Amino acid sequence: MSLTEAIRMAVQGVLANRLRSFLTLLGVTIGVASVILLVAVGHGSAAAVQSQIEGLGTNMLTIQAGGRTFGRQASTSSSFTFLTMKDVATLQNKVNAPDIKAVVPVVTAQSVTAVRGSASETPGQVLGTTPSYAEARKATVSEGTFITSSDESKHARVVVIGATVATNLFGSTDPLGQTMQLNGATYQVEGLLTPKGSNGFQDQDDIVILPLTTAQDLLVGQSGQLSQIVVEATASTTVDAAQAEAQSLLQPTHQNTDGTAAFNIQNQASLLTATSSNTHTFTVLLAAVAAISLLVGGIGVMNIMLVTVTERTREIGIRKAIGAQKGDILGQFLTEAVLLSIIGGATGVVAGIVGSHFKIVGVQPVLAWSSVALAFGVGVGVGLFFGIYPANRAASLRPIDALRYE
Numbered sequence: 001m002s003l004t005e006a007i008r009m010a011v012q013g014v015l016a017n018r019l020r021s022f023l024t025l026l027g028v029t030i031g032v033a034s035v036i037l038l039v040a041v042g043h044g045s046a047a048a049v050q051s052q053i054e055g056l057g058t059n060m061l062t063i064q065a066g067g068r069t070f071g072r073q074a075s076t077s078s079s080f081t082f083l084t085m086k087d088v089a090t091l092q093n094k095v096n097a098p099d100i101k102a103v104v105p106v107v108t109a110q111s112v113t114a115v116r117g118s119a120s121e122t123p124g125q126v127l128g129t130t131p132s133y134a135e136a137r138k139a140t141v142s143e144g145t146f147i148t149s150s151d152e153s154k155h156a157r158v159v160v161i162g163a164t165v166a167t168n169l170f171g172s173t174d175p176l177g178q179t180m181q182l183n184g185a186t187y188q189v190e191g192l193l194t195p196k197g198s199n200g201f202q203d204q205d206d207i208v209i210l211p212l213t214t215a216q217d218l219l220v221g222q223s224g225q226l227s228q229i230v231v232e233a234t235a236s237t238t239v240d241a242a243q244a245e246a247q248s249l250l251q252p253t254h255q256n257t258d259g260t261a262a263f264n265i266q267n268q269a270s271l272l273t274a275t276s277s278n279t280h281t282f283t284v285l286l287a288a289v290a291a292i293s294l295l296v297g298g299i300g301v302m303n304i305m306l307v308t309v310t311e312r313t314r315e316i317g318i319r320k321a322i323g324a325q326k327g328d329i330l331g332q333f334l335t336e337a338v339l340l341s342i343i344g345g346a347t348g349v350v351a352g353i354v355g356s357h358f359k360i361v362g363v364q365p366v367l368a369w370s371s372v373a374l375a376f377g378v379g380v381g382v383g384l385f386f387g388i389y390p391a392n393r394a395a396s397l398r399p400i401d402a403l404r405y406e
Contacts, residue, residue: 007339009332014339017308024304025344028379031294032348033355035375038290040356040365042283047366059101059239060136061231062266063246065254082225083254083263090249091231097245099238100231104129104136105212108227109182109219114208116169116180123165124206126182128215136232139209144176144191151190152211157218160191162205182208185218243267287371294375297344298382305337305390316397326395333391334384341383345376 014021065083090096091103109126133139134146141160151158159180166175166189175189187210196204216222233242243265254262309316316329349372356365 027297028344034290036352038286302386337387345379
């Protein structure tokens, strides 16, 4: 029997039981679409996290006091020391730290209440820093200007605010040039930060930035203690070298009694690598869950083909009696099983591609064409695999037994 004849008979078999065939290929459709969509969600989530981390700069180091590093407990014999402007000056020495481009001191004010008229809120972050923070942390402004060297030297009462703070305090009013209060002191808004959205842990737009000197005067005091020091390496390729230089320069004056560092350095590039690894694992798990539904769809194909073989036993006997070979019967039913899988797989691909254009649980899916090809291929393969047994069973029937079947 030719391939054309096998396809013609397979189409007739599928159309003879339209509802049953539809329900069968629906299982394959759901399985293929699920794989495509969930892999796209995983890639979309990874892309969003990567974009947010890269938005902070992959050539960044964040130094904080305390003997705790990422994933490791602090030393039991710690001698806690604070970071100061003296440490900033040490790191700015180009001779000892040639791979460090910029050093930015940062102080963080806790539980600050922001008020404007009858509106008030407690911003997620209130930072005092220097103008170089803008470049180091990619903190661009959509309106106005970032804090300037003049603001810092004059201890100016000016602030740059995020979109969330602007909305909560000013509503639809343009905040630029307006005044607001922080813990009772009045400040003028001179800049509005470009929105960054959430990083998964906090709202990056719920932030107020003011000159370091002003923050020390009015919010955190003149102790000289810094919350953190942000270090920008000269390039993304020199981050590790910059980290080693910072480590060697600070450790002599900031170490625990057992000789370990009394500070930790967070490497933004390492964080990106670790996050990428986690999101890859997450994507694989999502795909594995979706593959289960594809397997169930294949079992549905096998089930319907067994029913079809049983219903057409006499037909098989008649065909064998007039000369049909085992290969002809095998090809007929195997073609029918594969046809169901191809139609279901193609429909699933269309559904998956269309579905990837819509946000799912707040994530914009990123379509991976490799997953489309893989899901379709596996869908057809599953139909072929699960169609072999029913087809072989039909081909193995003895003509005399098939003709006696009622």
